[in-house]
Amino acid sequence: MPVGLSDDELERVDTLIGARRKIARGMPLYLSGEAFQSLYAIRTGFFKTEVISEDGREQVTGFQMAGELMGLDGIGTGNHNCDARALEDSEVCVIPFNRLSELSREIDTLQHHFHKVMSREIVRDQAVMMLLGTMRAEERLAAFLVNLSQRFASRGYSATEFNLRMTREEIGSYLGLKLETVSRGLSRLQDEGLLSVSNKNIRIHKLDDLKKAMSPRC
């Protein structure tokens, strides 16, 4: 994942990658409480992470797609702190954390890269707090779709047409809304002509206007 490595370094970073692991749709990559050993880089597929509180409340904390790193939450305590589940048949690279630690002590570029990835995760979480703390339902939905659009685009997929891999309920959990509110919000954005929804398929017609819909009174 890092760039700017010498051939030698690249070779050593390659040795970091342990086995590959396939996860069938609906199955967990790891569960809260399990001992933390490894990080996971998604090769193909789609995941959600969710935390479950003592009183049983579930909160989806994120959706992860190819190229993204999972498991960072386990470093602090030595145990995974959330569940990670595949939303479609997926494959990950297993990255033993102690090997990563060792190697990042020897290769600056790897160390810097790893620190940046962790920091970006913190920034991403802060953006979600902003979303949950200040945005209205339709704004949250617009922000969510724009975010997905950008991430698909940066992977070479269409920014304006894609399939949602998660249910309305999972979207709702992530956005702090009920599934009915998600459904209504999507219908509303469709009525406004910003996009078309057909089950899991989304076609964005006016990406600029959708971005504007993230702000109040639009």
Next chain:
Amino acid sequence: MPVGLSDDELERVDTLIGARRKIARGMPLYLSGEAFQSLYAIRTGFFKTEVISEDGREQVTGFQMAGELMGLDGIGTGNHNCDARALEDSEVCVIPFNRLSELSREIDTLQHHFHKVMSREIVRDQAVMMLLGTMRAEERLAAFLVNLSQRFASRGYSATEFNLRMTREEIGSYLGLKLETVSRGLSRLQDEGLLSVSNKNIRIHKLDDLKKAMSPRC
């Protein structure tokens, strides 16, 4: 901050600490957009961090007290991503980040410790998502107070009586509520006999019940 270092290592970690810096109440330690150079360890005082979106919405993302580390959000992009402001006259230790990177390549314990601190920040943020996404107003308030209580206690202060350093509005921003709702919630918890509020002073009478108030229908 890490434990289990040899005398030699301890000495070298000491050299990490650059200047100390005093921040008067209300003044920024850093602002969003500023170039990231250093992390900051709080020696004394109290801070808030907040992000401000393009459309002007403010979201308090956390309150930090003595012993906690600030600035991790800047590593990813090289620029600070939020504002950090002192809520009372405070003093921090400046930790130049490139020095920390170098040294953590040489001292495993330091590296591990740093990774744990970052990971815990991610876990903390996920807990806030849970709070904002699933809890009702009074539950959020109870969770907030219990969290403060625990952090004061772990620093040797009273777990049951303390002064809030932030305004109702700042609490509201953090919890995704309006200041009136915060005020009403505190009055309600007082009416229920769980605590006493007098302006910024909080006396918790029934910490156990307050913890229960974090869960639904109590």
Next chain:
DNA sequence: GTTGCGCATTGATCGCAATCAATGAACAGC
């Protein structure tokens, strides 16, 4: 002591999203 300002509390009303409820569509298994 008085004035002024920021902060907090409390009341009345409104509006958005949750809840309750029913129907319909998609999909997997038999």
Next chain:
DNA sequence: GCTGTTCATTGATTGCGATCAATGCGCAAC
């Protein structure tokens, strides 16, 4: 094909927290 289940949509109603508004309190400046 049919059946059962899960997921999505839509309508009716409720309720929590936001908003609007007024009052009160604490504290610093003079």
